[in-house]
Amino acid sequence: MIHFQNVGKTFTTPTGPLQAVSSVSLKVEERDIYGLIGFSGAGKSTLLRMINLLERPDEGSVLVNGEDLTQLSLRELRKRRLSIGMIFQHFNLLNNLNVYDNVSFPLEIAKVPTEQRKQRIEECLEMVGLLDKAKTYPAKLSGGQKQRVAIARALANKPKILLCDEPTSSVDPQTTGSILASLKEINEKLGITIVIVTHEMNVVKAICNKVAVMEHGRVVEKFNLRESNIAPKSPIAQYLFKNEISLETREAAYA
Numbered sequence: 001m002i003h004f005q006n007v008g009k010t011f012t013t014p015t016g017p018l019q020a021v022s023s024v025s026l027k028v029e030e031r032d033i034y035g036l037i038g039f040s041g042a043g044k045s046t047l048l049r050m051i052n053l054l055e056r057p058d059e060g061s062v063l064v065n066g067e068d069l070t071q072l073s074l075r076e077l078r079k080r081r082l083s084i085g086m087i088f089q090h091f092n093l094l095n096n097l098n099v100y101d102n103v104s105f106p107l108e109i110a111k112v113p114t115e116q117r118k119q120r121i122e123e124c125l126e127m128v129g130l131l132d133k134a135k136t137y138p139a140k141l142s143g144g145q146k147q148r149v150a151i152a153r154a155l156a157n158k159p160k161i162l163l164c165d166e167p168t169s170s171v172d173p174q175t176t177g178s179i180l181a182s183l184k185e186i187n188e189k190l191g192i193t194i195v196i197v198t199h200e201m202n203v204v205k206a207i208c209n210k211v212a213v214m215e216h217g218r219v220v221e222k223f224n225l226r227e228s229n230i231a232p233k234s235p236i237a238q239y240l241f242k243n244e245i246s247l248e249t250r251e252a253a254y255a
């Protein structure tokens, strides 16, 4: 479904070139919930953003359903992006619009007629358990509710893939549970493939069937979490599996 072939990305920075992603090859199969884990700066978000070309790889290619998105015209790319939803750490809701209108927004961009829009918005809000909040503005919602609105909005155009960039990093552990439950449900019920960037092995263990561990722009190890004998070899993977804690606070302990 998603196939990274030897991808690389170097950013130009004031202090010189910075290789954020180096020679990554990885396959995400349909219906996977695939975790990308590693310390801050490992290149996880850059890799994730290559799937919908928010970042263009400058080496290798990324195939989505066998198609290299870099070869498409801008018009075709916009169309393909409708089948790839995305959610972010800080929710990125439009604060001047209520919940209903936030979910409506991508449908308006896709020029979905008003009547169909209404039905789809209600379906999506129902899916994340927030139909009763349709008229509420984001400022009145909790972090978990905001992220579930973002999930509903990402689902509006019936994507096949959902990209999640640290979706639980701004919320407390209990709220994390409700967001992860929504993600698991849409994966199981709608068959949506999910790729999730996280710092936390707890998140990976809760919902992912596979995980890739990243360090310094490279994937150092991959695991199928359905296998019974998981034996990490790299120091970082050993650390991550041993310490089910947030890396943000414990990076120093590993270093």
Ligand SMILES: Nc1ncnc2c1ncn2[C@@H]1O[C@H](COP(=O)(O)OP(=O)(O)OP(=O)(O)O)[C@@H](O)[C@H]1O
Residues within 6 Å of the ligand: 011, 012, 013, 018, 019, 020, 038, 039, 040, 041, 042, 043, 044, 045, 046, 047, 197
């Ligand atoms: N647009 C950009 N311009 C310059 N450097 C960038 C840009 N985007 C990312 N980087 C750098 O690339 C490296 C990888 O960043 P990336 O955000 O992919 O890492 P990450 O593993 O997702 O970390 P974090 O959890 O902190 O977001 C970092 O050193 C980051 O500072």
